[in-house]
Amino acid sequence: MSSHHPAPRRALSALTGLGLAVVLAVTGASATTPAQADSPASATGTRATGPTAPTARESRIVRRAVTFDVVNTNESSVACTSDRGSYTLRGTLVGSRRAVSGADGGGRINVLVHDVGTGGWFWQAPQRAYDYAGALARRGELTLVLDRLGYDGSPLDDGRATCLGAQADMLHQVIQRLYAGNYAFADGRGIAPPHALHVVVHGHAVGAAIAQLEAADHDDVDGLVLMSWSDTNASQRAVQEAGRQTLTCLGGASYASYGETANDFASLLFADAVPSVLRRATALRNAVPCGDVTSLSGLLLASLATTGRIEVPVLLLFGSEDALNRPGSADRQAARFGASPSVTTRTFAGVGSALPLERKAPQVQRTVLRWLDRH
Numbered sequence: 239m240s241s242h243h244p245a246p247r248r249a250l251s252a253l254t255g256l257g258l259a260v261v262l263a264v265t266g267a268s269a270t271t272p273a274q275a276d277s278p279a280s281a282t283g284t285r286a287t288g289p290t291a292p293t294a295r296e297s298r299i300v301r302r303a304v305t306f307d308v309v310n311t312n313e314s315s316v317a318c319t320s321d322r323g324s325y326t327l328r329g330t331l332v333g334s335r336r337a338v339s340g341a342d343g344g345g346r347i348n349v350l351v352h353d354v355g356t357g358g359w360f361w362q363a364p365q366r367a368y369d370y371a372g373a374l375a376r377r378g379e380l381t382l383v384l385d386r387l388g389y390d391g392s393p394l395d396d397g398r399a400t401c402l403g404a405q406a407d408m409l410h411q412v413i414q415r416l417y418a419g420n421y422a423f424a425d426g427r428g429i430a431p432p433h434a435l436h437v438v439v440h441g442h443a444v445g446a447a448i449a450q451l452e453a454a455d456h457d458d459v460d461g462l463v464l465m466s467w468s469d470t471n472a473s474q475r476a477v478q479e480a481g482r483q484t485l486t487c488l489g490g491a492s493y494a495s496y497g498e499t500a501n502d503f504a505s506l507l508f509a510d511a512v513p514s515v516l517r518r519a520t521a522l523r524n525a526v527p528c529g530d531v532t533s534l535s536g537l538l539l540a541s542l543a544t545t546g547r548i549e550v551p552v553l554l555l556f557g558s559e560d561a562l563n564r565p566g567s568a569d570r571q572a573a574r575f576g577a578s579p580s581v582t583t584r585t586f587a588g589v590g591s592a593l594p595l596e597r598k599a600p601q602v603q604r605t606v607l608r609w610l611d612r613h
Contacts, residue, residue, distance in 0.1 A: 316403030328391030355496025397527030509590030557589030
């Protein structure tokens with residue numbers, strides 16, 4: 239069982255020729271500070287303001303908004319800068335009424351961390367079959383769906399003010415507040431929110447990389463569920479999209495669109511989604527803070543240096559038709575977790591990157607729930 243207290247910051251290992259080559263291939267340019275900020279809406283023209291969490295289909299499942307006071311500081315292994323300002327992150331607790339209210343005392347809390355370009359909505363679809371957080375709740379799990387800084391309920395005026403190292407640092411702050419019960423219900427009503435005895439972090443794509451880095455730097459979680467992320471096996475399509483976003487940010491923008499068009503966004507994330515799910519996702523896509531875009535190189539280098547020291551069980555999930563990762567990513571990524579006591583992999587045939595929202599989402603949910611039952 240891992241410790242629930244922060245570990246000292248670990249120094250980033252020296253750059254290797256292989257690591258540097260991977261980074262340069264992905265970004266296509268070095269990170270600099272853009273000269274002029276744009277508003278978040280300017281990157282796509284129609285940036286969604288963020289959905290309301292879906293109404294629970296069973297009365298025993300409730301969803302309550304919560305807030306976390308954090309500092310946008312970077313004490314991670316990623317070499318990037320942030321404004322060190324104080325912010326409020328918003329999230330949603332999803333679970334039974336007793337669990338969400340804290341009446342059950344402390345237990346396990348699953349923290350869901352979204353990718354760039356998506357948001358907390360990714361984990362909470364209105365349709366029952368694609369409601370990942372709801373599926374966990376119906377099996378007795380308590381879940382926190384988090385909006386990262388710069389997304390939906392956690393807005394950031396200047397997208398250059400944060401970076402992926404700071405995103406990992408703020409995730410660490412959230413996890414520590416969950417252990418302490420040091421956060422609040424957004425409506426100000428009720429007793430103190432539930433505290434965690436154990437935390438499992440679920441991440442998608444770059445959200446998975448953030449979760450992975452936090453676990454490596456701080457050793458304060460009990461398991462990782464990582465979807466559609468590879469340290470070393472990105473596809474050429476991923477390289478091209480990262481390069482396009484980087485050029486947008488280096489040109490002076492504050493936010494960059496994820497996919498040049500809505501169709502590009504859909505083709506990057508989906509291979510087999512029902513039309514209603516696809517329409518909702520493209521309508522809710524978010525622009526990416528440029529600080530996240532220009533620190534992707536640093537995140538990749540930190541992942542190369544730190545993944546091997548993660549000492550908790552890991553579940554790796556991929557789709558065979560993922561446009562952002564090359565075939566064989568599951569096995570290659572599994573080999574990176576040399577210190578983990580247990581690494582489980584599953585690749586879903588015919589599925590793209592957005593595993594919780596593809597047609598095989600119920601299979602994804604069952605795979606995760608079986609893994610949670612064993613850990």
